[in-house]
Amino acid sequence: MMKRAVSILAGLLLAACGGNVRTTEMVQYDFGNPGGNWSGSRIPIAAVDVQAASWLSGPAMHFRLAYAEPFRRQSYVESRWAAPPGELLEAFLKRRIVFAQPDNMGTGCRLQLVLDELEQRFDDPQSSQMVLEVHALLTPLRGTEILSRRAFAIRKATATGAARGGVAAAGDAAQALAGDLGRWLDEIGRERPAIVERCRT
Numbered sequence: 001m002m003k004r005a006v007s008i009l010a011g012l013l014l015a016a017c018g019g020n021v022r023t024t025e026m027v028q029y030d031f032g033n034p035g036g037n038w039s040g041s042r043i044p045i046a047a048v049d050v051q052a053a054s055w056l057s058g059p060a061m062h063f064r065l066a067y068a069e070p071f072r073r074q075s076y077v078e079s080r081w082a083a084p085p086g087e088l089l090e091a092f093l094k095r096r097i098v099f100a101q102p103d104n105m106g107t108g109c110r111l112q113l114v115l116d117e118l119e120q121r122f123d124d125p126q127s128s129q130m131v132l133e134v135h136a137l138l139t140p141l142r143g144t145e146i147l148s149r150r151a152f153a154i155r156k157a158t159a160t161g162a163a164r165g166g167v168a169a170a171g172d173a174a175q176a177l178a179g180d181l182g183r184w185l186d187e188i189g190r191e192r193p194a195i196v197e198r199c200r201t
Contacts, residue, residue, distance in 0.1 A: 027163075028082040029061070031089065032171040034096035034178065042189025043199050044101060044108030046141050048093045050134075052086030052115040059084055061163055063120040063128070073119070079163035086115045089134075089174060096178045109147065109199035111181065112137040120158065120166035130156045130169035132177060138188070140198065147195050148188050152180050 056062075059082070060075035081088060090113075097111070117133035135151040156172045158165035189196050 027079045029079065029167040030082045031092045031174045034092050043185045043196055045097050045111055046108035047110045048090060048097055049110065050086045050090035050113045050115055052084060056085050056115055056118060061166065063122065063166065065122050067122060067124050076163045085118045089115055092174050093178060107200065108141065110139045110141050112139055118170065128158045128161050130158060130166055130173050132173040134177065136181065147198065150184055152177060
């Protein structure tokens with residue numbers, strides 16, 4: 001009888017403790033809605049592919065305390081990207097570039113991007129900026145010939161030092177990258193008309 005009473009009491013204590021356990025819900029983010037008009041109309045783009053450096057292969061949201069530990073990459077505990085950032089950037093740019101072309105008929109060239117960096121960098125305890133670095137290749141839709149290439153480095157200040165501030169700045173950086181890509185393609189179109197014809201056939 002005593003053993004049974006002890007067992008019941010132990011069960012009640014475990015249930016009470018379990019009821020008081022607080023679980024933290026993981027918050028997931030993406031780059032938001034890619035609004036705006038696509039400006040790179042000189043060269044039709046049929047596809048956008050984004051690969052990422054190995055340290056960006058997961059959904060972790062990275063930050064760096066450059067003022068204190070400049071060689072240490074850290075990640076937020078309770079915040080994550082909804083997918084690896086390379087996938088998010090690819091989806092964002094496809095909607096912003098490929099699907100925004102009114103006369104998109106499946107013809108055009110391919111934008112191949114490598115995401116080299118995406119991190120929230122703190123230069124001091126009170127301020128941070130989102131760092132987005134990619135290098136881009138313009139290639140035919142089929143084949144590996146490189147028609148043109150360029151590297152892009154974008155910095156966007158964050159409104160707050162928390163993860164949410166970094167997310168908003170990452171969305172701004174993705175928008176800025178789309179604009180820079182459009183201006184780059186228009187520059188190619190003006191200076192190298194043979195590439196325009198190559199992409200239209």
